[in-house]
Amino acid sequence: xxxxxxxxxxxxxxxxxxxxxxxxxxxxxxxxxxxxxxxxxxxxxxxxxxxxxxxxxxxxxxxxxxxxxxxxxxxxxxxxxxxxxxxxxxxxxxxxxxxxxxxxxxxxxxxxxxxxxxxxxxxxxxxxxxxxxxxxxxxxxxxxxxxxxxxxxxxxxxxxxxxxxxxxxxxxxxxxxxxxxxxxxxxxxxxxxxxxxxxxxxxxxxxxxxxxxxxxxxxxxxxxxxxxxxxxxxxxxxxxxxxxxxxxxxxxxxxxxxxxxxxxxxxxxxxxxxxxxxxxxxxxxxxxxxxxxxxxxxxxxxxxxxxxxxxxxxxxxxxxxxxxxxxxxxxxxxxxxxxxxxxxxxxxxxxxxxxxxxxxxxxxxxxxxxxxxxxxxxxxxxxxxxxxxxxxxxxxxxxxxxxxxxxxxxxxxxxxxxxxxxxxxxxxxxxxxxxxxxxxxxxx
Numbered sequence: 001x002x003x004x005x006x007x008x009x010x011x012x013x014x015x016x017x018x019x020x021x022x023x024x025x026x027x028x029x030x031x032x033x034x035x036x037x038x039x040x041x042x043x044x045x046x047x048x049x050x051x052x053x054x055x056x057x058x059x060x061x062x063x064x065x066x067x068x069x070x071x072x073x074x075x076x077x078x079x080x081x082x083x084x085x086x087x088x089x090x091x092x093x094x095x096x097x098x099x100x101x102x103x104x105x106x107x108x109x110x111x112x113x114x115x116x117x118x119x120x121x122x123x124x125x126x127x128x129x130x131x132x133x134x135x136x137x138x139x140x141x142x143x144x145x146x147x148x149x150x151x152x153x154x155x156x157x158x159x160x161x162x163x164x165x166x167x168x169x170x171x172x173x174x175x176x177x178x179x180x181x182x183x184x185x186x187x188x189x190x191x192x193x194x195x196x197x198x199x200x201x202x203x204x205x206x207x208x209x210x211x212x213x214x215x216x217x218x219x220x221x222x223x224x225x226x227x228x229x230x231x232x233x234x235x236x237x238x239x240x241x242x243x244x245x246x247x248x249x250x251x252x253x254x255x256x257x258x259x260x261x262x263x264x265x266x267x268x269x270x271x272x273x274x275x276x277x278x279x280x281x282x283x284x285x286x287x288x289x290x291x292x293x294x295x296x297x298x299x300x301x302x303x304x305x306x307x308x309x310x311x312x313x314x315x316x317x318x319x320x321x322x323x324x325x326x327x328x329x330x331x332x333x334x335x336x337x338x339x340x341x342x343x344x345x346x347x348x349x350x351x352x353x354x355x356x357x358x359x360x361x362x363x364x365x366x367x368x369x370x371x372x373x374x375x376x377x378x379x380x381x382x383x384x385x386x387x388x389x390x391x392x393x394x395x396x397x398x399x400x401x402x403x404x405x406x407x408x409x410x411x412x413x414x415x416x417x418x419x420x421x422x423x424x425x426x427x428x429x430x431x432x433x434x435x436x437x438x439x440x441x442x443x444x
Contacts, residue, residue, distance in 0.1 A: 001233060004050070004369050005156065009042060009287045010042060010043040010044070010045040011040070011042050011043070011044055011045065011079045011080060011333050011336055011337065012045055012047040012075070012077040012078045012079050012080070012081070012256050013029065013044050013045065013047060013050045013078070013079070013080045013081075013082060013108075013329070014045050014048055014049075014050070014072050014073055014075070014078045014081050014082070015029075015046070015048075015050070015081075015082045015084065016049075016050045016069055016072075016073075016081065016082065016083045016084065016085045016091070016094060017050070017051070017052050017083065017084040017085030017298075018049050018058055019084065019086075019121040019132055019318070019415060020087075020317050021084045021100070021108060021135075021321045021322050021323075021325065022049070022082075022085075023058070023117070023318065024318040024319050024321075024322035025076065025084065025322045025325050025329075025378075026030065026046065026049060026060070026162050026325060028322060028326055029044060029046050029199070029211050029326075029343075030046065031390075034108045036326075036330065036333075039328055039330050039334075040330055040334055040337055041334065041337045041338070042333070042337050044080075044312065044329070044333055044359060045309060046064060046147040047064075047070045047072070047077055047078050048064050048065070048075075048077060048078075049064055049065055049066070049127055049371040050064070050066055050067065050068070050069035050072050050085070050287075051065055051067065051150055052067065052302060053067075054066075054067060059116060059235060061438035064094075066190055069090070069094055070094065070097070072151075073094060073097060073098050073103065073298055074101075074419070078103060078106075078301050078344035079103060079104070079333075080101050080104050080105075080106070080333060080336065081094075081095070081098045081104070081105045081106070081328060082104065082106045082107075082325060082331055083105060083106070083108070083109060084107070084108050084109075084321075084325065085106040085109075085136075085197070086109055086111070086281065087109075087111065087112070087382075088112055088115070088116075089112060091107075091109055091112055092112055092116055092119075092120075095107060095109075095112070095120055096119065096120060096123050096327055098360040099120060099123035099124045099127060099129045099131060100123050100126065100127055100128050101127065101129075102127040102128065104124075104129045104130035104131070104132070104332040104336060104342075105120075105124070105129070105130070105131050105132070105332075106133070106135075106322045106325055106328040106329050106332055107131075107132070107135075107136065107137050108133070108135035108321055108324070108325055108345065109133075109136060109148045110136040110137060110206070110209040110210050110213060111209050111225075113136050113209070114208070114209035114210075114212040114213055114225040114285055115132055115215055115224050115225055115226075116213075116422070117213070117216060117222070117292065117345060118345065118347070119239075120221055121345035122342060122345075124343075124344065125344050128341065130331075130332045130341065130342035131342065131425065132328035132331060132332055132342060133213070133328070133331075134308045134324040134325075134327060134328050135321050135322075135324035135325045135328065136210070136213060137163060137210045137213050137299075138161065138163050138210070138297045138299055138311070138313075138321055139297065139313070139317065139320040139321045139323075140313050140314050140315075140319075140323045140324050141297055141298075141299065141311045141312065141314075141317040141318045141324075142327075143161075143214070143299045143311045143312040143322070144213070144217065145300070146301070146309070146311070146384065147159075147214070147217040147218055147301070148217055148343050149261065151303055151306060152300070152343075153302040154303040154304055154305045154306050155305075156218040156219065156259070156301060156302070156303045157258070157259045157300050157302050157303060157304065158256075158257065158258045158259065158300075158301070158302040159214045159215070159218045159258075159288075159299060159300070159302075160254055160255070160256050160257075160258075160299070160302075160439070160440075161210075161211075161214070161254070161255045161298060161299035161300065162252055162254065162255075162289055162292050162296075162297050162298050162299075163206075163207050163210045163214075163255045163297055164201055164204075164206050164207045164210075164297075164315070165193065165209070165294075165295035165296065165297060165314075165315045165316045166188060166193050166194045166195075166198060166201035166206075166295070167202060167204075167207070167232075167233050167253040168253065168292065168293070168294065168295060168296065168297070169184075169188050169194075169253065169295045170184045170185055170188055170194075170202070170233065171233060171236065171241075171250075171252060171253065171280070172293040172294055172373050173187065173188075173251050173253055174236070174238060174241050174251075175241050175244075175245070175251065176293075177293070178238055178241070179238065180237070180238050180240070180440065181233070181234065181236055181237065181238075182301060187304045195417040202233055202234050203230070203232035203234060204229065204230040204231055204232040204233075204253065204278045204279070205225075207230075207253060207255045208225050208254070208255070208328060209225050209230040209254070210255060211228050211255035211257055211276050211277070211278050212225045212227065212228050212276065214225075214255065214257050214299070215228075215257035215274055215276040216345075217346075218301070219257070219259060219274050220259055220347055220348050220349035220350055220351075221274055221347055221348060221349050221350055221351040222347045222350075223257075223274065223276055223353065227260075227276055227279070227353045228277060228278060228348045229276070229277040229356040229359075229429060230275045230277070230278045230279070231252050231278065231279035231280065231281070232253070232280075232312055233280050234435075236251060236280050239366075239433070239434075239436070239444065240366070240434050240436060243364070243366060243405055243434075244282045244364070246394075246405075246408065247282070247364070247392075247394075248285055248286075249282040249283060249284050249285060249290075249364075249438070250282070250285055250290050251280050251281065251283075251436065252278065252280070252283055252284060252289060252290070252292075253278065253280050253281075254278065254280075254281050254283070254289070254439060255277075255278050255396055256275070256277050256278070256306075256439065257274070257275075258274070258275045258276075258359075259272050259273075259275075259351075260272065260273045260274070260275045260354045260358075260359065262358075263302075270350065271329060271351065271352065272351055273351055273352050273353065273354035273358075274351045274352070274353055274354060275353075275354040275356075275358075275359045276353065277359065279435060279437060280436060280438040281361075281437040282364050282436055282437070282438045282439070282442075283438075283440040284319070284440055284441060287440040288300060288310050289409045289440065290440075292312065295314070295315070295316065296311075296312065296313065296314060296315060296317025297312070297314070297316075297381050297401060298310060298312040299311045299315065305347045323397060340361070354367055356413050357412065357414035357417070358412055358413070358414070359412065359413050360410045360411060360412050361410060361411075361413070361437045361438070361439060362391070362407065362408055362409060362411075362437065362438035362441060363388075363406075363407070363408045363411065363412055363416050363425075363436070363437055363438060364405070364406075364407050364408075364434075364436045364437070364438050365406040365408070365420065365432065365433045365434075365435050366403065366404075366405055366429075366432070366433045366434040366436075367379065367403065367404040367405075367406065367423065367429055367431070367432055367441065368389065368402070368403055368404050368430040368431040368433055368434065369403070369404050369428055369430060370402065370427075370428045370429075370430065371397075372428070374428075375402075375404075375429075376395070376404065377394075377424065378426065379404060379406070379426075379428075379429070380393070382419055382422050382423055382426070383406070383408070383419055385422075386415050386416075386421050386422070387415050387420040388408050388409075388415050388416055389408060389409040390406055390407070390408055390409070391407045391408055391409050391412065392406075392407045393405070393406050403433075407431075407438060408438075417444065420432055420435055
């Protein structure tokens, strides 16, 4: 038996946006209406699609298209809203108004959720509507729902992922071919993997928004994009990939969400903290994320009882993202039909955010040095003076072109930064050519 809905009464769907993802969502709604009705228990009927430009041929009857999104959402025959228009405004107001009116919302808008999940979740709670957003992180890969539901009885300690296909395509190509960053970026643009303005991808903003969402879910703590330390890949060179390969590693742009144990003497009284960061890092080739190449995404979750789980697949594109949107839409529609509710926002833990300066990891430091006696000892002494323990040192070349590659044990970011600042001022050090983190190792 159904709960709040009359048996068999159609559920009206409004779609906001008809770009690549929206077009695919609309196609499936229309082409697979019978299957969707069987899965939900009631027909899903497309009531309208809000677009910016009515002059484009979208293959839909004119009466289904409108530029007035507010009027579409206000209709009494709209029960469910799919938002795939992107951006903060006007999506924020449209979604908020829909939720306040009791209409359940499915969105793929990671930028909006990274900053306004709390506001939208409160609107959903007040009207007992649903807010679903599986498609906001990693496209078709089901990672949001497992964090919310499947692992709700476990303690998650770490979430690490490759969550941006553009940067992964670029770094994979650089690793495989030895090509320079600018050349591969141009290729990615020609192939449609990179936007005309790739800043959001290559500078890590897209990955940071997704990291904020993942951390919020994993650690029951509200995390926004502003809490995420971010570095992009635009400064990665072919030489960085070459030196990484020499130590059995590759370079990936990682989104890392980690529970950091608190110190009993700290201001938080020993309470765990959350470290959330996005940056290019070396990972060993034996690590499961090292083999994730091209435009694919993957997320690794580590929990007390479940151990290590890996989710892998297509992280972007019309069809993959639409798959996640439609999965959420079916769940929201079932809840409308049977009277259920989606899980609400869980922020009970309220863990403090650990600043990047307090975050421990390993480092791979590339130095150009003078090739003369005493230089290696002076470099090693500088690391030691700042409490950074060296794991390995390799010297390449000789004479004016000598290069030292130093790999450290775990150290906090602030200590490494102080070390690098001193190294850069040493007469025997020509240049600190790169500093990359080293993740995914067991060594401490």
